[in-house]
Amino acid sequence: MSFIKRYLIPRLIQYVIVTFLGLTAIFLFPRLLPVDPIKQELVRYQTFGVYVSPEQQEQIMKTLRQLYGLEGTLWEQYLSFWGRLFKFDFGPSLSRFPTPVNKVIGMALPWTVGLLSFTTIIAWILAVIIGGIVGYYRKKWMEVFDFIIMIIRPIPYYITSLIFLILFAYIFPIFPLSGGIGIGTTLAFNLSTILNILKHAILPALTLIVVGFCWQFQSMKLITQVAKNEDHVIYAKIAGISDSKIVSNHVIRNAMLPMVTQLGLQFGTIFSGTLITEMVFAYPGIGWILYDSIMRADYNLIMGIMCISVIAVTTSILFLDLIYPLFDPRVRYR
Amino acid sequence: MRKLIGLFYDLLKDYRFTISFIIFLFLIILAILSFFSPYNPQRTYQVPSGLPPSKNHILGTNWLGQDVFWQLTFAVKNSLTIAIVTAFFSRIIAVIVGIFAGYKGGKTDRILITVGDTTMVLPFLIILIIISMILKDWTNNFFNLGLLLAFFSWAWDARVIRSQILSLRERDFIKVAVLSGMPTMRIVRKQLLPHVLPIIFTTFINNMSWAIGMEITLAYLGLGIDPTIPTIGTMLQTAIYRQALFMGLWWWLATPIVTAILLFIALYWLSVSLSEYLDPRARFQRVGA
Amino acid sequence: MSIILKTENLKAFYILKYLGEERVIKAVNGINLEIPENEIYGIAGESGCGKSTLLKVLLATLDPPLKHIDGSLYYNFDNNFIDVLRSPKEELKKFRWKFISYIPQGSMHVLNPVKKVKDTFLEFLESHVKEKDKKDYLELSIEHLRELGLSPETLEAYPHQLSGGMRQRVVIALSTLLHPQIILADEPTTALDVVAQRAVIQLLKRIQNTLQNTIIIVTHDMGIHAQITTKMAIMYAGKIVESASTKEIFKNPLHPYTKYLIQSLPHIGDKEPREGIQGSPPSLISLPPGCAFHPRCPYAQPICKSEEPTLKEVSSEHKVACFIAS
Amino acid sequence: MEKILEVKNISKIYSVGSLFSRIRITAVDNVSFYIKPAEIFTLAGESGCGKTTLSKIILGFEEPNYGEILYEGKSTKNIDRIEFMKKVQGVFQNPFESFNPLITIEDIFFETIYNFKLATNKNEAIKIIEEKLNAVGLSFDDIHNRYPNELSGGQLQRASIARSLLTNPSILIADEPVSMVDASLRMSIINLFSKLKNQIGLSVLYITHDLATAYYVGDRIAIMFRGNIVEMGPVNKVLLYPKHPYTQLLLESIPKADPEKKWRENVTIADIEYTEYLKEGCKFAGRCSFVRDICKKEKPKEIMIDDVLVRCHLYSENKTTISA
Amino acid sequence: QGLPAGIPRDKTLILPFLFAPLPVPGNWNLWAGWRAQNCGLHQFVTEPLWTINPDVVKGGIINALAAADPIYNSDFTKLVIKLRKGIYWSDGVEFTADDLVYTIQTVKDTEGLDYHGAMQDVKRVYAPDKYTVVVELNRPNSRFHTFFLERWGALRPMPKHIFSKVKDVLTYDFNPPVSLGPYVYVAHDPAGYWVLWKKREDWKRTVTGQLFGEPKPEYVLFINHGTPEKQNMAMLRHELDAIQGTAEQMLTMLKMSNTTRSYRDTWPYIDPRDISTRGPAFNHLVPPYNNKDVRWALALSIDVVETIISTYNGMAAMTPGLPLVVGKNFYDWYFKPLKPWLENLTLDIGGGQKFKPWDSKAPWRLLEWAKKNYKVDIDPNNEEEVRLTLGYGWWKYAPDVAEKLLIKNGFKKIGGKWYLPDGKPWKITILRGPDPTDMANIFILGVAEQWKKFGIDVVFNVTTAAATLALNGQFEVLNTGHGGFAGEPWGLHPDLYLCFNAMNSKYVRPVGEPTLGWAGRWSDPRMDKIIAELERTRWTDFPKIKKLGLEGLKVEIEEMISIPIINCPIAIVFDEYYWTNWPSPKNDYARCDNFTTWPQLKYILHQIKPTGKK
């Protein structure tokens, strides 16, 4: 069928190529790091005061090199990387040896994905709606709102989160200072645990939403300002269609289209985007683990996480591309 | 030239442009002042530490015995340098890629856009961290850090430019240019470039604020530039890590934050007012009477 | 025969600022019009003379940079003349579409590309009609569409799936949805081929026949005026230079410009050389002094260069603004 | 019989369609015609029938799926692009679009001269430009240092024609050159074409849907419908004695600039364009008042009646059939 | 808020957890790979055989699981370990010699386990009875037992009854862990930011219980709040009982809350007695730092008092020698005998001139300054108190002498800037890590400032790869954290073998290759001799150990192999809201950082007292 030939296949090919290139880049980058995972490990023993005698050190280096699978040429390692990737096995984490990478990721990923998919989507929806409205009406109080957003947006993210923390965890101690789950609580599937988790997620989520919202709000507003001068909008206005309908049916509906693509890319920040959140809120997640693994040159873990990241992003873009025709009937025709 | 002055005069009627222009001017003056600083920005314990703003130290001094005002002048200069280098080089890449992908189409288009897409799907903050580690000595210099940031910020704008070019390509005057025997390169340079100039301009400004933001984030993580070199990011990082907030040295913390906000507002308003002004539709409407 | 809409010395200019200087485009520059009920009223004139602007003003939708400068516009609403341009904006809303509707220039692009035609119809209905009457109106509009040769499938289509002529007709159908007393049609057929154009024009005519209302149609195609309008006005550089019944205009054009318009049209079966009008239309920013047409007028007299002719009645209902003709 | 440009069995297929059902439309379907030196050949037809596509193919902006274009008997594929453009130039519909709004008008004139190496220095170039501008009733001063928005549409269209004449082409492809020009200026451009034909022996492919002007200046005319030429011949035969029902409808639909002569009956048009492209037999069958069964099943063949070519089943029984 | 119902705040001690988050939350197998141990893991789960005494004043080594000192045979090839009786794992199984034998054997046999390398020396290990373990060695080693001697880390016994049933000891997660210490695991954060422990009901059957009695808190919670601001907020909310951080953080907390206090009530607040030093170290393979005169010149161009004041508000104790930490024991063992030698130490500064660099009075100058700015209650006449609080003394601030030393070596000073003998401007590149709150990184700023003042350009190479680069010798000047390899002595035992051994000439590697010894790549035949001598010296032979130590220190100091400046200060704040009786100079039962990271925590928990506040 020519839909498959013309629409699906090219996109799938593009998807495969981009994913392939992305994964290759991910294989190569960490190996260029000036940090050596084994030496890094050794130094950690020393820094934390575990005395390692020189003889012992030599032994550790030899054993670790073997255990970490860091032998062989780059090319051999690259081939075995693909081999393992297809089995979805990234080997043991080097810095958290001998825990398998999959396990490390498995423990952290749900938190990140949970927090981020929620906040990304909420921020996006809010931005689309409010950005559309503000972009369209431009009333006085909206200008004020716009101005506030403009001021909040550039504030470095960790300052924003710190302010939230001081406000809602210190001055008004409504929310916990840190963590993803209450102290002494073990993970279980019951109402009180879920509530507990939600309570801990509110502040991080709030900051992520505020920051995400501010960014997207402004692009939505700009898109709207262009969209509201489109012929069909002016026509609807002349025809006496109420403003609220114009905003919802014409302006937001149409300006949303480029925002859909942005949403896809937004998912790309999931993995790097939570790093600072996790640092500030001591929140569980993959960001810190990734950061830490870079610092320790934990190739396997870096690759594991980044592979998931790349695959998640390309897949979500592919997905959005495939459902894009639902949003834009013109694409269906082309 | 007269036209330029006229354009400027006209832009000044937009309050956003005026305000942002004044802020910008102010920051540039700050940056220039750095050349007259009585203190070496990387030296510490030059003045008594932790003094609140006063006549001698208009923005007070920090815990490291540095005059916050004079630190700021360097920070502004350095951050702007990074931002401008980033914006400049990423624009060059974006324009070349965008125009060629859009104008040549076909294979060229697909290859360039694929490369661009690839850089977009990589978790770039992470890659940035990795690269800034790999190229440690190399990124210890504003210019190189700018180049590095540039490498990660061209793809999206290249796409925007490409789509513009795609629609321009279909317009009759390009056909006329082809019929007048113009070679591709000249068509690109003479016929297409002027049309994408407004986008280049506004994305330049947006890219600048992105670069400043990235520098701040990298500094927070202790990456990027040598932390003893003042930039808005490193100033902020030191203030935060050295407990300026709890020590009550608010001037130390507030200075980089307020400067960052001012700078972002200026850049944002500049970009908005310019893009409104340079919007081809608006522009042709204005000219064509 | 009563007047449904009239203007008195109506002036609306585009005021633009560019490079620090102000430019005033006198697009509607002292228009006096009286449009009777139950007519198809044509306005002709060449591109850029202010026709579309005039329609925008008649519709009372003046958005910057277009500014109302002077004069008045009256709607005859239930036998009251309402000074529309001086009424509050909210009040104007109730005239829209119910009293006066509009077919914009380039209607090909006025339908929301991401919505089905049906949804646009429903939206228009919901905005103007109370909930309970909605169904009747929807039926009516389907009826309309059918009459206009549009199958119900059209309602299910997206705008881009329709041909240009089709979209134009959908927009026409939209404009007649609430049976307005006045329909303003701005070049409803440009960009259509002759067959589609014919279909659209015939449709408009039929609509007028059924509704017995007034359609003001703007086009530079004299053929169309000849085909459907009953009265018409000729516009030149923001002003009405001649107005009369259509037959009168074609039979006895008085203004030199009108004469050119009619005589320069070639006909099939007639290869006799014809000349276009010399020169080009004046810029609306800097109009020549006196009669705006004088630089191109072969009959120009000294007075034409210094004084502005006003619209004067030469015979019943035939008015012309020319020193030579009157 | 001399042919300066020959369009031979050109077909262009676009594919359009929805997510799940893509269709191919034949925008230009096996079209053949030729143009003689010093001839104004008109290509007319409703909108969307493939006229612009054809002109793009001739000018080399689109690749045809089938067929070829011959210039003086040589396939364009074998002619150097620059050489070809020297001989075949184009004029476009919208004069405002034909010039880059950000560049002075004279610039593209100098570009043409420079790229085709028509002059060795600037003065010589200005002389050539002046000459061509004079031919269209403008002077160099009119365009010197001016931007497109500073000229009127009529002036621009003349300038656009003047530019295309710079290389001394032997044929001009003019795609609806007057449809965007003011009514009062239209005639002067039309007259310009016949003047150029008579004075310098220029051929023009005049694409329009304005049959009155086609009759006024044209020598021969081809009527296109949905990608096919349905009738082709000298203007006074085709337009005065139309044979194809579609030509008849077209002629009848021209609004007569005379309030006394009004249309009689109503016409129908197709609502969704591509459905007509998909028709198997005669594509006009759905709207033809003379429609018969065969029309819906079989494509009509080309028939020559004297020097007029018709593609209609009405004429197929008693006349000689020329294979397509 | 914070604690769940059923865990009363007043019975819970909440301590910071410094190296958070846990790399693998839920994995308590501290024998395999690095685990963040200070979350309670090495405090409560394990017991060492021997440990250094948390009581710095008393000092010495405590016999923990071992009942006595190690017993070596004469040629150090056989070691007998006597074990304490009546110690039980938290699951009720008795701890016996089998556990220790199993541990040594398993570590020896399993690649990837910590101390696997060290245990290769073991020929045979067996238990002649339930409470005795005999280790036979392949080669003489008088320090073998130190692998089991806990300072910060050690090889501690595994529960045989659990590990022997496990298929793969390496990947086993030991969850939930079984303790030898007085507390047992309750719950942990899935993100690894907190771990909660509960007192064992049978705490009497632990070493702690036997030696020190009942620990006071019912629960101990280790928590990390992420950033320092959040620690502060937590303490202000009384959700954290101790904070160890930067000097600023300490001052902030003292100012912001009236229930907080530090080790001292008045300036300098800090506890100066960590067992590591801070200061720049040189790469002895890179000129001009391979030149002793240059190193001395760099030392003499530092005004130590000014440096300490500017970076730490004077709140640090100065020390002139690399492993010479500031503490009562070291004062007696090494500083006192060293003092006359220091006073007579003479440098040849060229032109026949001599210079005595030792500045015995530096701490008093610091004190003078402090008195002008702070309330101070240090008796200037009590020499020992001054030296143990503010340091032993340092080198004179003598830029003029430094100048002479440099000029003697061909350096030139033009326009206030120094040029290398080859005519190039002198630019020192200091390798350091990125963490701006790291004491070493704060302190080095002050040092750099001194050198800049002296006319040398200083730049930093700030990189997260600092550790690797240091190991590879890819640096000129290094900002040492713990003195690199050679830094930390046992502290409470005079043996300096492990410090000196790192400087063994056999470990020096060229730049680019990772060294097995000290990153600075210094070596000296005199030192090699001392090392060999120490290897032959019994661990308990204090006089000989001290004599050799003193000799080594003299060599190091004379050679100025690196410039240690301060003893790492412990900037700590305690909240007295729920718990009091934290260590103070008058109640000096432990070094303060035992409350934050050290495994000896379990031995001092009986000292703190609940306030009874709810």
Ligand SMILES: Nc1ncnc2c1ncn2[C@@H]1O[C@H](COP(=O)(O)OP(=O)(O)OP(=O)(O)O)[C@@H](O)[C@H]1O
């Ligand atoms: N939004 C606008 N801003 C500035 N000038 C405008 C605007 N719209 C129209 N004009 C100018 O006003 C004049 C009259 O324009 P208008 O569209 O009314 O002409 P028209 O007679 O409808 O022409 P056409 O036949 O091309 O539709 C023109 O010179 C045009 O350039």
Ligand SMILES: Nc1ncnc2c1ncn2[C@@H]1O[C@H](COP(=O)(O)OP(=O)(O)OP(=O)(O)O)[C@@H](O)[C@H]1O
């Ligand atoms: N790039 C394209 N992709 C798909 N379809 C196309 C494309 N270009 C043209 N078509 C279709 O081919 C057909 C012929 O188009 P073309 O522009 O040649 O018509 P035309 O005769 O020039 O019409 P008009 O009178 O409106 O200019 C139309 O149905 C059009 O929709």
Ligand SMILES: [Mg+2]
């Ligand atoms: Mg108009």
Ligand SMILES: [Mg+2]
């Ligand atoms: Mg066309």
